[in-house]
Amino acid sequence: MEEIVEKKYFVFAHPPDRLQLELGGQIGPVTIAYETYGKLNKKKNNAILILHALSGDAHAAGFHKGENKPGWWNDMIGPNKAFDTTRYFVICSNVLGGCKGSTGPSSINPETKKAYGSSFPLITIRDMVNCQKHLIDYLEIEKLLCVAGGSMGGMQVLAWMTDFPEKIKSAIPISTALHHSAQQIAFNEVGREAIMADPNWRNGNYYGYSIPSSGLAIARMIGHITYMSDISMTRKFGRMKYKNGSSKFHADFEVEKYLHYRGNSFVKRFDANSYLYITKAMDMFDALETQEKVNSLKKFKGDVLVIAFKSDWLYPPYQSKEIVKVCKQAGINVSYCEIESSYGHDAFLIEVEGQTLLIKNFLNRIYSGTEK
Amino acid sequence: MEEIVEKKYFVFAHPPDRLQLELGGQIGPVTIAYETYGKLNKKKNNAILILHALSGDAHAAGFHKGENKPGWWNDMIGPNKAFDTTRYFVICSNVLGGCKGSTGPSSINPETKKAYGSSFPLITIRDMVNCQKHLIDYLEIEKLLCVAGGSMGGMQVLAWMTDFPEKIKSAIPISTALHHSAQQIAFNEVGREAIMADPNWRNGNYYGYSIPSSGLAIARMIGHITYMSDISMTRKFGRMKYKNGSSKFHADFEVEKYLHYRGNSFVKRFDANSYLYITKAMDMFDALETQEKVNSLKKFKGDVLVIAFKSDWLYPPYQSKEIVKVCKQAGINVSYCEIESSYGHDAFLIEVEGQTLLIKNFLNRIYSGTEK
Numbered sequence: 001m002e003e004i005v006e007k008k009y010f011v012f013a014h015p016p017d018r019l020q021l022e023l024g025g026q027i028g029p030v031t032i033a034y035e036t037y038g039k040l041n042k043k044k045n046n047a048i049l050i051l052h053a054l055s056g057d058a059h060a061a062g063f064h065k066g067e068n069k070p071g072w073w074n075d076m077i078g079p080n081k082a083f084d085t086t087r088y089f090v091i092c093s094n095v096l097g098g099c100k101g102s103t104g105p106s107s108i109n110p111e112t113k114k115a116y117g118s119s120f121p122l123i124t125i126r127d128m129v130n131c132q133k134h135l136i137d138y139l140e141i142e143k144l145l146c147v148a149g150g151s152m153g154g155m156q157v158l159a160w161m162t163d164f165p166e167k168i169k170s171a172i173p174i175s176t177a178l179h180h181s182a183q184q185i186a187f188n189e190v191g192r193e194a195i196m197a198d199p200n201w202r203n204g205n206y207y208g209y210s211i212p213s214s215g216l217a218i219a220r221m222i223g224h225i226t227y228m229s230d231i232s233m234t235r236k237f238g239r240m241k242y243k244n245g246s247s248k249f250h251a252d253f254e255v256e257k258y259l260h261y262r263g264n265s266f267v268k269r270f271d272a273n274s275y276l277y278i279t280k281a282m283d284m285f286d287a288l289e290t291q292e293k294v295n296s297l298k299k300f301k302g303d304v305l306v307i308a309f310k311s312d313w314l315y316p317p318y319q320s321k322e323i324v325k326v327c328k329q330a331g332i333n334v335s336y337c338e339i340e341s342s343y344g345h346d347a348f349l350i351e352v353e354g355q356t357l358l359i360k361n362f363l364n365r366i367y368s369g370t371e372k
Numbered sequence: 373m374e375e376i377v378e379k380k381y382f383v384f385a386h387p388p389d390r391l392q393l394e395l396g397g398q399i400g401p402v403t404i405a406y407e408t409y410g411k412l413n414k415k416k417n418n419a420i421l422i423l424h425a426l427s428g429d430a431h432a433a434g435f436h437k438g439e440n441k442p443g444w445w446n447d448m449i450g451p452n453k454a455f456d457t458t459r460y461f462v463i464c465s466n467v468l469g470g471c472k473g474s475t476g477p478s479s480i481n482p483e484t485k486k487a488y489g490s491s492f493p494l495i496t497i498r499d500m501v502n503c504q505k506h507l508i509d510y511l512e513i514e515k516l517l518c519v520a521g522g523s524m525g526g527m528q529v530l531a532w533m534t535d536f537p538e539k540i541k542s543a544i545p546i547s548t549a550l551h552h553s554a555q556q557i558a559f560n561e562v563g564r565e566a567i568m569a570d571p572n573w574r575n576g577n578y579y580g581y582s583i584p585s586s587g588l589a590i591a592r593m594i595g596h597i598t599y600m601s602d603i604s605m606t607r608k609f610g611r612m613k614y615k616n617g618s619s620k621f622h623a624d625f626e627v628e629k630y631l632h633y634r635g636n637s638f639v640k641r642f643d644a645n646s647y648l649y650i651t652k653a654m655d656m657f658d659a660l661e662t663q664e665k666v667n668s669l670k671k672f673k674g675d676v677l678v679i680a681f682k683s684d685w686l687y688p689p690y691q692s693k694e695i696v697k698v699c700k701q702a703g704i705n706v707s708y709c710e711i712e713s714s715y716g717h718d719a720f721l722i723e724v725e726g727q728t729l730l731i732k733n734f735l736n737r738i739y740s741g742t743e744k
Contacts, residue, residue, distance in 0.1 A: 182605035197586040214569040233554035255554040
């Protein structure tokens with residue numbers, strides 16, 4: 001999409017009607033930053049909600065004024081793209097707990113006039129989805145044509161399916177899991193530990209002081225290794241040497257330089273506390289943890305397209321197959337596609353061609369069966 | 373082995389005849405801590421050198437007086453075990469750069485009477501092997517029956533094959549690689565970064581002060597994830613909950629508690645600078661980097677047994693197959709065995725049965741052909 005887009009803000013849950021959180025906390029008012037692309041039709045039945053991953057935000061497509069970097073899924077959202085904005089009204093919002101316009105630990109608590117910091121309550125994937133439901137209500141959309149997203153975005157798709165099964169016509173969970181495995185939790189925990197071990201973290205109350213940049217950079221470095229695959233790293237870096245001469249131990253290899261670059265640039269755009277809260281929400285998520293959720297899923301009468309990528313070892317295809325299995329068990333019409341790719345978990349952001357045809361045809365079928 | 377064993381020390385390279393290091397540095401005197409099990413026969417042709425991994429040491433088998441934890445490969449070394457001490461004389465030494473008795477960054481520099489710290493020169497896998505060669509000379513062993521080791525120990529095996537091909541009759545590289553891939557370098561670099569980001573690291577000169585324990589613990593936590601497999605972690609921990617209540621973000625899951633436990637116990641037994649120097653040596657190692665080494669390998673006339681484990685994703689079987697390939701190209705008699713195991717990289721320490729028969733028969737064949 002070449003268009004200039006704008007971030008919008010939806011504010012709700014004004015005290016005393018605060019938002020009730022799944023784990024017992026309360027918060028309000030809540031701001032949700034969002035963007036929309038394309039036009040909502042008269043019947044309001046062409047709306048698609050896109051859900052972002054851990055470090056994503058509401059800016060999924062198009063360009064912000066004066067910027068030359070498009071939204072994070074610009075290759076997938078736009079005229080004639082997978083999510084075709086000439087047909088569909090596409091919405092993307094920043095998650096609760098985030099740091100890109102939605103209420104999160106770095107937001108100012110109106111009661112104290114200071115950043116929430118560690119007083120921010122623990123949030124869950126279902127809380128994020130609950131906020132999106134409020135946004136959809138506010139936009140007066142009765143039923144979404146589709147919810148779609150990769151990685152943590154896919155977890156939100158699953159939460160939509162179990163928590164608001166009657167509010168969606170279809171769902172596309174990509175490169176995701178019903179719940180995190182021990183290995184996925186472990187990688188997140190090491191990242192959290194790196195942040196919390198940084199003396200600048202100050203128990204989460206670092207706003208106005210130096211930020212825990214080295215801890216957050218380390219967390220992101222770990223993340224990036226898990227987002228790529230062994231083979232994609234070999235192809236991109238191999239054992240290419242790089243010598244910066246700044247220290248005995250630093251960056252002899254290009255891959256090290258790359259990780260440092262990615263770590264350091266992440267620090268400039270992401271909040272360390274958001275990283276803690278959001279990764280914890282991911283680890284705690286379990287789509288079908290209770291019988292209530294299992295029963296709830298059976299109320300979903302729409303179609304599901306599950307997409308996984310062969311070289312994704314962070315969210316391996318077997319986890320997507322588990323999603324397919326529980327959908328089948330719930331009597332849901334589900335199809336599964338495993339795309340050949342060497343890009344690892346990053347594939348859902350990179351493999352545009354492979355996903356486009358699948359998603360385009362899937363949406364076309366769903367939308368064609370919709371009363372216009 | 374139920375026997376009580378003792379650590380011994382070999383000191384050499386007394387100034388001015390310091391040890392020349394591969395990357396240009398010099399060091400001396402050098403102490404190498406070592407242990408031996410079994411008896412050297414009269415012909416001195418039954419000696420096997422065992423080479424340890426990153427966090428290993430000279431204490432490979434038996435018990436130290438008053439301790440109830442045996443050496444790290446006790447299941448493999450002892451009477452009638454894979455490395456049968458009723459037949460063979462088994463030697464294991466702590467690597468140069470280590471912190472378990474051999475000279476390393478935490479050793480006292482006799483010139484300054486202070487710990488070397490960051491003044492310790494960069495070392496390589498070949499320097500480690502060169503020290504072992506000095507030890508073997510000191511023990512008056514003309515030719516080793518075998519050199520064997522897993523992970524970094526396997527890299528040392530490869531360095532013996534290229535650097536002292538006429539000094540060994542056979543070699544067993546296990547769960548190792550000709551050189552680190554970008555992914556292996558990346559994991560090590562994040563660990564190093566965690567150590568160096570710890571303010572207690574003080575550019576490596578922390579001896580006498582608080583040690584960089586949180587950084588080293590994080591490095592070890594990352595390591596442990598890579599030593600296990602997705603499936604072994606799922607089997608061991610799954611999503612079992614654990615609540616310590618100490619913090620919002622800490623240890624909701626057993627796997628997190630386990631990683632913290634392993635990280636914290638590592639800090640008590642390992643030196644952070646040794647971690648930096650040794651991981652850097654691993655990353656820089658490239659068995660056949662030069663034509664000289666390729667030619668040198670052709671001088672090796674012995675037998676090689678390459679062992680890999682199916683679920684090892686840190687040193688995947690394809691890397692072992694590359695070792696097989698270069699051996700074949702050098703005209704070496706090599707056999708390859710990939711053992712079914714779900715334990716990931718840790719398998720070389722755990723899968724005793726699978727390795728025992730292979731190694732026992734291999735050694736028996738080599739030793740049988742040796743003039744007694």
